[in-house]
Amino acid sequence: MQIFAKKTFDAPHVLKEIKHLMVIALPIMGAQLAQSGMGVVDTLMVGRLGADHLAAVALGTSIWMPLFLFLSGVLLGITPFIAQWLGADTPSKVGPFAFQGFWLGLAISLISIVAMLFHTSILQLMSVPEHLLPLTSDYMLGIMIGFPALGFYQTMRSYTEGLGFTRPVLIISVGMLLFNLMANWILIYGMGPIPALGVMGCGFATAIAMWSSVLMLWLYIRLNHRYNETRLLDYPSMPRWGEIKKMSVVGIPIGVAIFFEVGLFTTIALFIARLGSTQIAAHQIALNVTSVTFMVPLSLAMALTVRVGNSVGAGGYQYGKYVSIIGAGCTVVASFFTAGIMYFLPEVIAELYTDQAEVVALAVTLLHLAAVFQISDALQVALSGALRGYKDTQIIMPITLFSYWIVGMGLGYVLSLTDLIVPAMGVAGFWYGLIAGLSMAAVLLGWRFFAINRLA
Template sequence: MSQSKLVHEGKLLARLSGPIVIGQVGQNLITLADTIMVGALGSIALGASAFAGSVFIVFLLFGMGMLAPVTALFARMQGQENYPYGGVLLRHSVVVAAGLSAVMIAALYALLPNLKIFGQTPEVLAMGSAFFEITIWSVFPSLLYQAYKQFTDGIGKTKVAMSVMIFGVIFNVAGNYVLINGYYGFPKLGLNGAAYATLFARTLMALMMVFYVHAHPHFKKYLAERWTHRFDHHLLKSIIRLGIPNGMTYIFEVGAFSSAAVMMGWFGATPLAAHQITISLASTSFLITLGIGIAGSIRVGYELGRGDYSSARFAGFTAIKMGGAYMGICALGFFFLREWFPTFYVNDVDVIAWAAKFFVVVAIFQIFDGVQAVAIGALRGMSDTQWPSIIAFFAYWVMGLPAGYMLAFHLGVGPVGIWIGLLMGLIFASILLTWRFHILSKRFLQS
């Protein structure tokens, strides 16, 4: 392939991924704003919100993962120029979002009286339960927003969801300020005020997406079919069949890193604090890779819709190379600045020393993390979600965590062993996922 084609594809991926990355940063800013503003209420309130949020996010991530593969279906429709089918897909995505929300809300309410199983203090449990109950109701607006986001992202209009997310962040911060403190005639709700602010922000974001898509002339060609038309049960099943493995992939990854943090805590507060600093910075660099992965999914799906299998393969591998190259740059930064980055968080020399050791492993970890994340996106563009889920399970739960446990607690490596285990899992995942994309894309070429 010519250098000019590589540059052109790189520009397309950058143009698509930029707004997606800003949107991802916006999601994190909502959480950050809640943390900072709730922190002023004291340690119990902060602990309660962190506890409730950590339980809730597992469910929400699964729901978002369920809907994520639809982006590639929209992109494929765009490539085929079968615009009315985009409206059909959107309608069915909304139905899946609504049905999934009903199931998740019921499950979360069933969990509500049993939150004590997580072993929190009575004070944290009391405040966290009230916060949790309010947050439950943000499930549906969150997934409704996500369904419309998959549509606008899939057809290449990634700035729409980005703009709505930015507005949501601003609204959430303002809502926190007013409802936590009781300004401008509103009641002083304390911690619950932050929950209501997030609920209102997510609801407003969903309504903005719905209104914009259905009111803007650009989307009329997609919405030609009446929404009262009967539903295609095969299409609903197809969306669910693609979504469940992808949702489980999200759970396997989040669960693995949560488990790694638990194991790190067995070594004491100092290594755990260093671990939290390390994972915080590694997660920040990961946001751009995540955007490249979503853009890769869109580009692969679009080219498949056009029937240009060679370009679909090229787009996928270009995205994977971009993800790896970007994370390679981050790796250099983490390695050479490993003793400086932790000073942003703490002054404790022991914590800084442990974080510096972790960053040596994380520097290598970054490259493979970038490759596997973008490879999952490229495979999602080919509507392949089952094998990535299986690979993720084996990478994290059969290889990474057990290896980290053995290295850390039985082979004398200590806390660094946990990170080495995660690195081993990511190397395994990145190789198999890239190989899987190679095999599938080659199969399309030969068909």
Template sequence: MFADVRKIAGLAWPVLIGQLAIIAFGVMDTAMVGRYSAVDLAALGLGSSIYISVYIGLTGILTALQPIAGQLYGARQYPEIGEQVRQSLWLAFALMIIGFLILYFPGPLLHLARVPAALYERTLAYLQILAFGLPAGLVFRVYGSLANAVGKPRLVMILQIGALLLKVPLNLWFIFGGLGVPALGGPGCALASTGINWTLAIVGMLLMSRIDVFKPFGIFSRFCWPEWHRQVAQLKLGIPMGLSYLIEVTSYTFMALFIARFGTTTLAGHQIAGNVGAVLYMTPLSIGIATSTLVAQALGAHRPEAARTLSRHGILMAVMIACSYGAIVLALRPLIIEGYTPNAQVAAAAMPLVLIVVFYHVFDSLQVTTAFVLRAYKVAVIPTVIYAVALWGVGLGGGYLLGFDIGGSIPVWLTGARGFWFANMASLGIAGSGLLIYLRTVSRRHLRTGVEA
């Protein structure tokens, strides 16, 4: 077990640092905008929820490159990896058109939240700026998926750390103004992120053409048009993967849209709890990505027993660390919330939600790590069904019943934003259990056949 843990940790720590650098974007946005105005903070919470839903759903489709390239790398089929990357870039081009239109014209989603006019205008401006950064974000995801697939997450981490160093001064400049630039508030965060996204995309493409580890793939050795059979192969895996990401994130997004009906203060408290959960999520996400890389490579090399053992150890590792994190957050909860906002009312709204996050995170770590392992097996359809039933049905549907006290018999402590968070926590527990049971079936099938799916 310890040998597997060392292998997983060796790949996970660069992913974790890189992901923490990216999640720090959101943390800094929340903390800085929270000191600008409560209205801008609420607009940031609503706008970022919508943006993340679009971004994660589309990049989830492109992430199919990781298990595909991972298995090809394990099988030493290097030229085929180059073919798959070229097709992924064409796919990114098509997806960026869809994403741009959704973000630039978000009216239907904003009307669903029934937000005040001032909040509507700030959220609209935030999303329209981010629409121009989305294409670059999709291109960078192709680069990140390839680097992770071949076991080189440090090549992603370095760029993400560099992006964070740029984010701090740009945020300060655009949010609060200076040097001839007016104070933009929440939309200033979007402007900073858009510029950084394009920098990352350009540097990522340059590295894919010049770094030695990528040269055997011949990614830019020739031009090719989209090839139907390769696009279908990626979409066959990528669409259910993207849908599972979309289900996971929209269960949170629509929770934010519904919580917006309880007022600006409650929505701001929800944003803080969501940020805490997102920071914690980075560790099991990193372990999941690392475990998925090793499992895919083992399957490509026709070592199903090693893949099964790695899967088990990666999931156990993630859950044990999540329990430790939960204890730390429970002990430091008031100090953590104080770091986000000086507003006493917002802090009071966030306090019970962060308590739920402590338990929510344990279930979240189970489901995300297991889901990534299943993707390494190129299995995505059944996990998507599990996500839909658990997260939309139990999480969002149950949250609506509890939060708005449908029926009039829900205890007061379980209504409002607390009801949505409690139901979402329960849904993650159901999803994690279902995915774990299904993984046992999939891994046993591979042991019997002795070959990749």
């Protein structure tokens, strides 16, 4: 079947639409889980070195991960353009436009590296214990070396997923995970003439995996005939500011929204740094688990962006609304499964990371709280994905700013570190704040989704 065939204006049956969504979503989900698996591997392998080493990786991750997800979000701005052009049967526009993502990704990567150079000052500002600073700096060195690769990789990924070709990203993400696992084993613990580098080795291993993914995806796109009608790599050019501006107008609000959400989670690690390695380590375990489970609704939302974009391009907003509601329903159903895992198996999960009883006990509490917000988190990310398909991204940024940082962080800070409402709860208070913030985001994004469909 030709992927560029003109789409019908008649909405498919619900089960057929779910099948369309899953064909796109399942490979994305596998790729996202494999990518998140790198963080799990890092945490598991470094955790065996002790709570301080685990805390150092948690602190480093709290700085570079929001920057990476901002970069990823901005480059997601490529996807709805491609999806709508395919829905309208105009694939010739794809290649020249998508190539400009390389320039945008490189620029954001270099700015991110400059920001990461100030990580020591940021950590000192947050009263992080001094003995954790050298370990965190060792880890960050490798991450900075690998960061430019992320701009190139995410451009090619958004391009191929926008076309609906999601399986290559799955295969390459699994390969990247294996590269990371092998490099971690050698560089963290040492092998033969290679000395044990500890957390520095973990950072270098991540950089190796990042660059390997760029090479693998570039080769796949270059050699596979399925990309002949769009030809991303056949349109090398200097920056075209008009196209970069279009991409940025859609992508930057997506990136900022993701940055606000992930920054909320990771900034908590900086606020609780003064509470000691146990609280940081427990938070890192819970954050690591929720980062993995979040890949399920996020993958469905990314697939929903493609489906809604195709539908709007082919049949207008009514078709897009039909697809959006089905996709959001699938995402919420999936969230019950992830919530059940965290609620009923928290001890099993925590003990995979550490054998320190205090860390396990606190991580269990945080995982129970994380289970509560799975549904609202799934709903808000699905609605964001649908709005991206409409290219209605400007409103997402203020909604997430208010929900995550005013409601979520504000309440979390008060509950965790002050006695204004209840006696200071420590890190658990921030996770109560997360429940409130994500629920508010789901309500406001739902309002926007139905408002834009009424106006259409």
